[in-house]
Amino acid sequence: MTSLLRRLERPIVAAPMAGGPSTPELVAAVNDAGGLGFLAGGYLTANALADRIVETRALTAAGFGVNLFVPADLDRDRDLGSVQEYADRLRFSARRLGAKLGRVDWHDRDHFEDKVTLLLDDPVAVVSFTFGIPPQAVIDALHECGTEVVVTVTDPDEALAAARAGADALCIQGAAAGGHRSTHDATAIPNEDSWTELLRRCRSIAALPLIVCGGIMTRAQVEFAIRSGAAAVQCGTAFLLTDEAGTSTTARAGLSDRTLTRSAVTRAFSGRPARGVRNEFIEQFDEFAPPVYPVVDQITKPVRAAAAADGNYQWVSLWAGTGWESARTGPAAAVVESLHPTRLVHPQPLREGTGADLD
Ligand SMILES: Cc1cc2nc3c(=O)[nH]c(=O)nc-3n(C[C@H](O)[C@H](O)[C@H](O)COP(=O)(O)O)c2cc1C
Structure with a gap:
């Protein structure tokens, strides 16, 4: 991921969004606009994911990511x-x-093992994991294939564990995020920390590229994130209503109903x-x-x-982050454009309490 993040023209990752919104077209559009697109592997069989990978490759020559849910044993x-x-x-x-x-x-293990086998047989540039840290053997095998590994974390303990397991980058998910919180313990009550707070606390733990997410809808927020030391931002809700997203008609109507x-x-x-x-x-x-x-x-x-x-x-x-009311319709490329910093932003030390209003 380190190398892929460095190669990105624009530090903007389209979040994997399982259940419909992430499509090969959305991945390709975000890639072509200079960001990094992600396919959502969650809920899919390995065959269905394989089809989406093939479709995506036909639409974009650039590397893209695939996201998997890490299963837990049930009692x-x-x-x-x-x-x-x-x-x-x-x-x-x-x-x-x-x-x-x-x-x-x-x-139910969400076909995890089959999907890992697929991604080892036919590697993609990046695989990100949600809901936990995958087994060490999976991380090592992906590395051997040249795939970079991202782990989504929601607190410093998870960040430390993911860094120790050999993640190449962390996706730090703040409480404003849409969709599932990636708390590694499914029964835990998730914290209410914003990505700004988590970035401040995780930076000293892990000397890894940190992608931040949760409620990021504006260029000012992206600039603030990069200035604060994030390598990139990951946006889901900002892309939910775009032309290329597979968000259902019913969900689009719900997300656009201003009485909610x-x-x-x-x-x-x-x-x-x-x-x-x-x-x-x-x-x-x-x-x-x-x-x-x-x-x-x-x-x-x-x-x-x-x-x-x-x-x-x-x-x-109606999964969406706190900023859903400002989600734009139109091409995904226009959303990437609207988020991309217009001026050069240099990382600066993050002061406590700054930017909370932006999160
Ligand atoms: C509709 C929807 C589906 C999502 N599905 C996934 C997923 O499959 N895997 C994942 O890692 N994150 C998923 N997320 C969470 C995103 O990765 C990210 O944390 C979130 O979108 C960031 O907050 P934002 O929506 O305010 O931009 C989803 C988010 C949304 C809105």
């Missing part, structure tokens, strides 16, 4: 009761939408904390959701799919 005996209780609450509402709850698979005015971090949809625009589903179920990822995700999936097919954005996950 069925401990969690079955709370999952059943949650399912009972959801069932009645699901029926109203004509949906059944999804089947539970306690052995707040975002929230909730386990209601998946069992892991994730930030999205606050809608009826969050209002009704947030307080009851058990911290059992991805089992809660499996249960709610058909409900979300039925709501999406109906154009009902009150019942789908």
Whole structure:
């Protein structure tokens, strides 16, 4: 990553966004605009990911990234009761939408091993990991293939562990971020630290390139990040409504509804904390959701799919960061352009408390 980050014309990474928004077209558009595009491998089978890699290569000659979720072992005996209780609450509402709850698979590992095998057989430039640090053998094998490894972290302890495991760069995710928090312990309550705070605390721990993210929507924020010592910024929400994003019509409508005015971090949809625009589903179920990822995700999936097919954005996950109201429509290249620093910014020591208003 170090070398790839150095080669970037513009220090802007398009965040991997699983569940639809990340497309080969978005990756290519961001690459062509001088940034770094990412495919989201989460929720996909290895074959589906292989197809997307092929499609992306046909659209861009530049290197790109692939993101994977690191699976955790589930404790069925401990969690079955709370999952059943949650399912009972959801069932009645699901029926109203004509949906059944999804089947539970306690052995779901998100095809992690198959996807790693794919990425070793047919390497890409960068692989980033979310929800944890992959096994050491995976990091070593990727390095042997010439692939650079990024680990997403949400606090200094995770940063230290990722650096010790041999990550080439860290993606520091602040609390304003859209989508899932990457807390390595799925049951932990995520902190509320902004990327500015985390950057300040992680810089002394890891002498690695640091990518920062969470609520970054403006050029001023990007300039501040680079001045503060970040190697690049990673933006998700800023690209959600672009032409090339695969964001569903229902999600686009929800994200554009100005009567929805707040975002929230909730386990209601998946069992892991994730930030999205606050809608009826969050209002009704947030307080009851058990911290059992991805089992809660499996249960709610058909409900979300039925709501999406109906154009009902009150019942789908509207994942987005705190800055979603300023997400732009139009080409992704225009978003890269709008974020890119117009003047040369030099890294400076980060003073405590600075820039919090920008985060
Ligand atoms: C719709 C959506 C889906 C996301 N999916 C992923 C994912 O698959 N993998 C991942 O590492 N991060 C994912 N994220 C989080 C981003 O990597 C990043 O942390 C976040 O977008 C940064 O905050 P921002 O959305 O305010 O820019 C997702 C974010 C959004 C908004």
